[in-house]
Amino acid sequence: MMKNQILLALVLYTSLFHFLEISSGQNHPIYSFNQQKNHEGSSNLIDLKYHLGPVLTSPINIYIIWYGKWDPNHQSTIRDFISSISSPAPSPSVADWWRTVTLYTDQTGSNVTRNVALSGQFSDRAYSHGKSLTRLSMQSIIKNAVISSSSGRPALPLNYSNGLYLVLTSPDVQVQDFCRAVCGFHYFTYASVAGATVPYAWIGNSGAQCPGMCAYPFAWPGGGPPPPTGSGVMGPPNGDPGTDGMISVIAHELAEVATNPLINAWYAGDDPLAPNEIGDFCLGVYGSGAGGGYAGAVGKDSKGNGFNLNGVKVRKYLVQWVWDPVRGRCFGPNALD
Numbered sequence: 608m609m610k611n612q613i614l615l616a617l618v619l620y621t622s623l624f625h626f627l628e629i630s631s632g633q634n635h636p637i638y639s640f641n642q643q644k645n646h647e648g649s650s651n652l653i654d655l656k657y658h659l660g661p662v663l664t665s666p667i668n669i670y671i672i673w674y675g676k677w678d679p680n681h682q683s684t685i686r687d688f689i690s691s692i693s694s695p696a697p698s699p700s701v702a703d704w705w706r707t708v709t710l711y712t713d714q715t716g717s718n719v720t721r722n723v724a725l726s727g728q729f730s731d732r733a734y735s736h737g738k739s740l741t742r743l744s745m746q747s748i749i750k751n752a753v754i755s756s757s758s759g760r761p762a763l764p765l766n767y768s769n770g771l772y773l774v775l776t777s778p779d780v781q782v783q784d785f786c787r788a789v790c791g792f793h794y795f796t797y798a799s800v801a802g803a804t805v806p807y808a809w810i811g812n813s814g815a816q817c818p819g820m821c822a823y824p825f826a827w828p829g830g831g832p833p834p835p836t837g838s839g840v841m842g843p844p845n846g847d848p849g850t851d852g853m854i855s856v857i858a859h860e861l862a863e864v865a866t867n868p869l870i871n872a873w874y875a876g877d878d879p880l881a882p883n884e885i886g887d888f889c890l891g892v893y894g895s896g897a898g899g900g901y902a903g904a905v906g907k908d909s910k911g912n913g914f915n916l917n918g919v920k921v922r923k924y925l926v927q928w929v930w931d932p933v934r935g936r937c938f939g940p941n942a943l944d
């Protein structure tokens with residue numbers, strides 16, 4: 608565990624190649640450039656195991672809580688991504704990408720569901736818990752969203768059978784460990800706090816705080832001076848580095864919630880408090896040949912922006928790969944082999 612900012616800065620500025628997992632677990636670690644953890648090729652170092660707990664086999668109902676002030680265009684980008692998970696689009700599609708997640712099963716042999724729907728939204732425009740949040744705040748924010756109504760909109764249902772809550776914070780919101788150790792995390796609510804045990808994930812918009820860390824490759828990790836030629840930095844396909852960067856983190860967390868919702872199903876390592884999950888092995892891997900700070904072989908749209916998946920409404924997204932349990936390596940539908 609290296610949650611030390613100074614060390615991180617050192618790592619960022621000294622070695623700009625290879626990806627390092629700063630912290631793992633239910634956390635989505637930030638990318639930095641140093642060391643291993645790149646398993647585009649198969650690796651026998653991966654000890655991903657099934658720990659007998661449930662995976663999300665029933666159709667998933669996603670409830671988004673928009674925390675803070677959100678640009679409607681950025682909200683559309685994210686909503687369309689969620690809608691793309693179970694909708695047809697030209698190959699390689701977001702739905703093709705999710706297919707790898709559905710290869711995971713529970714102890715009855717049931718697979719993770721193919722059906723993921725956006726079932727409700729709640730806008731917490733008044734920053735109900737302030738602009739500086741802890742990890743535990745997320746549970747209170749969910750609780751608030753299921754009991755209060757806002758501007759004529761009803762509260763969200765507390766769907767404890769197949770709900771999945773996504774707390775998305777606007778660029779001006781600070782969150783414990785955000786930009787230092789994590790870009791997002793997933794966990795489950797405590798019945799004593801939220802009224803039931805439901806899986807949830809938080810993802811922050813890093814655009815104003817640390818795009819080089821949480822929105823790479825749409826921003827340069829070194830900050831300040833322009834990136835050197837061949838840095839691999841590319842334009843965001845939906846026009847906003849913070850939001851396009853969030854898409855990949857949302858995808859990462861959804862894949863991990865689906866396969867490890869109660870932190871007792873699919874993960875590697877002996878410590879359930881710091882598990883390595885199916886997205887963690889593939890940080891920074893978006894296409895074939897990825898590694899050393901190179902995102903891999905991805906497409907370019909007509910403006911030269913990077914993407915690797917197609918979604919609904921002619922959307923394009925850049926989403927990291929996940930560990931494929933059949934192939935035994937990181938995989939995505941844009942793979943060249």
Ligand SMILES: [Zn+2]
Pocket residue numbers: 632633634635636859863884886887
């Ligand atoms: Zn993760």
